[in-house]
Amino acid sequence: MRSDTGELYRAFAEREAHGNSPIYQELAERVAEDGQLGALLDGLPAVKRQPNLLFAAVRHLGGPVTEGWPAFRDWTTEQWAGVSATMLERRTQTNEAGRCATLLPLLAALPQPLALIEVGASAGLCLYPDRYRYRYRFPAREEGGREREAGAPVAEFGAVVSPVTLDCAVSGPVPFPGRPDSPGFPGSLREWLPEVVWRAGIDLDPLDVRAEEDMRWLESLVWPEQTHRLERLRGAVRVARAEPPLLVRGDLNATVREVVAQAPAGATPVVFHSAVLAYLPPEEREEFAATVRRLPGHWISNEAVSVLPAVARRLPRPAPSGSGLFVLALDERPVAFTGPHGQSLDWFDEA
Numbered sequence: 193m194r195s196d197t198g199e200l201y202r203a204f205a206e207r208e209a210h211g212n213s214p215i216y217q218e219l220a221e222r223v224a225e226d227g228q229l230g231a232l233l234d235g236l237p238a239v240k241r242q243p244n245l246l247f248a249a250v251r252h253l254g255g256p257v258t259e260g261w262p263a264f265r266d267w268t269t270e271q272w273a274g275v276s277a278t279m280l281e282r283r284t285q286t287n288e289a290g291r292c293a294t295l296l297p298l299l300a301a302l303p304q305p306l307a308l309i310e311v312g313a314s315a316g317l318c319l320y321p322d323r324y325r326y327r328y329r330f331p332a333r334e335e336g337g338r339e340r341e342a343g344a345p346v347a348e349f350g351a352v353v354s355p356v357t358l359d360c361a362v363s364g365p366v367p368f369p370g371r372p373d374s375p376g377f378p379g380s381l382r383e384w385l386p387e388v389v390w391r392a393g394i395d396l397d398p399l400d401v402r403a404e405e406d407m408r409w410l411e412s413l414v415w416p417e418q419t420h421r422l423e424r425l426r427g428a429v430r431v432a433r434a435e436p437p438l439l440v441r442g443d444l445n446a447t448v449r450e451v452v453a454q455a456p457a458g459a460t461p462v463v464f465h466s467a468v469l470a471y472l473p474p475e476e477r478e479e480f481a482a483t484v485r486r487l488p489g490h491w492i493s494n495e496a497v498s499v500l501p502a503v504a505r506r507l508p509r510p511a512p513s514g515s516g517l518f519v520l521a522l523d524e525r526p527v528a529f530t531g532p533h534g535q536s537l538d539w540f541d542e543a
């Protein structure tokens with residue numbers, strides 16, 4: 193297949209699946225070369241041809257994604273009516289609670305209590321940073337002449353009881369309260385959680401944590417080898433089910449003002465988003481930025497480097513090429529590079 197769709201699948205195999213999912217890498221490489229499946233995909237609107245959407249739809253319908261290419265191709269072409277209907281009906285809405293580990297240092301530093309407003313919230317699992325536990329670790333590196341053990345813990349703290357512990361590798365001067373080597377650290381962090389008094393999300397198509405079909409869709413979006421993410425997702429769903437979030441259906445530009453206006457007086461409104469604005473054309477991202485600049489409170493963005501030019505221009509150093517890292521920013525001031533699923537936090541010296 194020598195088409196845009198073929199290129200899309202080849203690029204996905206090389207840049208996204210490579211090193212993360214051998215299963216999806218192989219399937220994407222084979223789809224890229226398959227004329228029949230390529231023609232079927234080309235019958236869908238361009239935004240609906242994404243590899244993640246195809247693979248999630250096949251899994252959602254019980255199709256084989258782990259049994260090799262021939263089984264995948266045969267099943268998918270035979271069941272194309274159902275697969276394409278699912279791809280047209282659903283979106284890639286991966287909801288990754290792990291991203292809370294990268295948002296937390298900023299949330300904890302803002303005037304408390306907080307009213308959280310997440311745009312592009314999916315099922316709202318990132319609206320519970322105060323309900324998860326956190327384990328921050330150093331990556332392996334030299335420090336003060338001695339080698340730190342790979343993954344040595346910096347800090348572990350969070351909600352007293354939680355089915356979810358978020359692991360995050362930290363580097364740079366993450367503003368933990370207290371220095372990692374000081375006596376009493378990390379005990380001093382036990383209270384270091386934001387106080388959230390209100391939480392609301394906006395999404396074009398909010399997923400309901402109480403709806404089995406919606407949760408099955410979220411599970412289908414987790415790549416097959418990433419069983420730790422599946423466990424985390426299930427735990428976060430349990431957290432959210434205990435107190436389901438207020439989720440508003442709509443476009444973020446059309447609704448963000450009215451949702452922020454509902455935040456209770458006395459709380460700091462925090463508009464935040466991760467892995468969302470890339471779905472918008474540049475002019476709609478600009479419209480959103482112009483709106484949020486005029487809103488009360490603070491704005492936290494966690495997006496791919498090129499998504500917000502005003503943030504990218506202020507980066508103190510370029511992101512390592514091909515890393516896929518996101519930039520975390522507070523009110524358009526970049527503070528860190530972050531792993532796209534919250535697995536790492538590299539704080540800038542200048543931040």
Ligand SMILES: C[S@@+](CC[C@H](N)C(=O)[O-])C[C@H]1O[C@@H](n2cnc3c(N)ncnc32)[C@H](O)[C@@H]1O
Binds near residue numbers: 291314315
């Ligand atoms: C990849 S998911 C990320 C979900 C969540 N922010 C997280 O980090 O786990 C992107 C979400 O943004 C939503 N979205 C995309 N464009 C949107 C828009 N214009 N207005 C509201 N939501 C939007 C999608 O429906 C999807 O649920």
